[in-house]
Amino acid sequence: MxxxxxxxxxxxxxxxxxxxxxxxxxxxxxxxxxxxxxxxxxxxxxxxxxxxxxxxxxxxxxxxxxxxxxxxxxxxxxxxxxxxxxxxxxxxxxxxxxxxxxxxxxxxxxxxxxxxxxxxxxxxxxxxxxxxxxxxxxxxxxxxxxxxxxxxxxxxxxxxxxxxxALERPSPAPLAADAVRVATMKARLADDLLEPVTLAELARTVGLSMFHAARLFTRETGLAPHAWRNQLRIVRALPALRAGASIAHVAAASGFTDQSHFTRHFKRAFGVAPGRWR
The missing domain is CATH 2.60.120.280 (Regulatory protein AraC)
Known part of the structure; x- marks a missing residue:
């Protein structure tokens, strides 16, 4: 057919x-x-x-x-x-x-x-x-x-x-460890979890290009910046979940797009949906 x-x-x-x-x-x-x-x-x-x-x-x-x-x-x-x-x-x-x-x-x-x-x-x-x-x-x-x-x-x-x-393939320049820059980027990502942050803005806070900022952050933390931020959102959401707040309210207050977005990331981290975890 x-x-x-x-x-x-x-x-x-x-x-x-x-x-x-x-x-x-x-x-x-x-x-x-x-x-x-x-x-x-x-x-x-x-x-x-x-x-x-x-x-x-x-x-x-x-x-x-x-x-x-x-x-x-x-x-x-x-x-x-x-x-x-x-x-x-x-x-x-x-x-x-x-x-x-x-x-x-x-x-x-x-x-x-x-x-x-x-x-x-x-x-x-x-x-x-x-x-x-x-x-x-x-x-x-x-x-x-x-x-x-x-x-x-x-x-x-x-x-x-x-x-x-590419025919002339760019080899990434060596990138030294830089705990201060990583800490600065973490602080920027954690400052307001409801505020959208772009990679360009994050890179500007530490004086790096987008490529090197993402590379440094991922190498030092094991997670890309957006993944690290979502993990922080989940961790900060746990007390409200334990206290009995609705999952929809917790999702919105934590900076997730909606309840399904929160549930998807929560399940990846904990292996169960937030309601079952609670």
Whole structure:
């Protein structure tokens, strides 16, 4: 039996966490892209089906789970490679954003990162990119979403892409232990658990780039900044739970998006839902 075909539907959107970037969530059945180019790095992840495209004189077929990166200014096409069509998520990342991240990683100025023609088949990278894309999408749809988690996921995904697959791969500069900076970041995250904090704001408090702030914090604590903050929220919620406060009230007072968000993180930490724990 043939797989159900995709529709022709696309949604372009932006996030204030990545100025000048465009993101796309789309699926196509019979749409064909004419030869065109973008002034940004095109970083798609094929989620289902398959896409074929012409690029640098060759034809490629990108299947589910692959990452067919296109460099800025380079001509390419796009069409279905299987009868059902394809579904994908795409980042159009501004050149200055990618250049700046590469510079932060290596600690020195370098030429614009460049990627070889061909398809990147790296399931871990694809997972990170999809997670970042979804986190940015959620952050734009809900006022209570966690910008820190979205920004951290984006830096993680793009730095992984650069470190593994750029032609001149930036090697992260050595990072010395720095208990004072880590303590300062912890204090900023703990100050007001209801206040949204971005990775950029956290990095500015200690005079580091976003990449190095996230890297230092994660190495010294074992948790990414947003994960550490959520753990602190759970710990601070325990007295109210013990006292009999409603789970919905505790979730809101602790800075979680809603009761289900709180319950999900609580269960990961304690192995049971908060009501059962109580």
């Amino acid at each position: 043939n797989a159900p075909r995709f529709s022709n539907a696309a949604r372009y959107w932006r996030s204030p966490l990545v100025p000048d970037a465009d993101m796309v969530t789309a699926e196509y059945y019979d749409h064909e892209f004419a030869p065109h180019w973008h002034d940004a790095y095109t970083v798609p992840v094929i989620e289902a089906g398959a896409e074929c495209y012409d690029y640098r004189g060759s034809r490629y077929v990108a299947e589910a789970g692959s990452v067919p990166v296109i460099n800025p200014g380079e001509l390419h096409t796009g069409a279905r490679a299987v009868d059902a069509g394809w579904r994908y998520r795409v980042f159009y990342l501004p050149v200055p954003f990618v250049e700046n991240l590469a510079r932060e990683m290596s600690g020195r100025a370098a030429a614009s990162p460049w990627f070889a023609a061909g398809i990147i088949r790296d399931s871990d990278l694809a997972r990170r990119l999809v997670a970042a894309h979804r986190a940015l999408e959620r952050a734009g749809q809900a006022a209570s979403a966690d910008p820190l988690a979205a920004e951290t996921a984006l830096v993680d995904a793009v730095s992984t892409l650069l470190a593994r697959h």
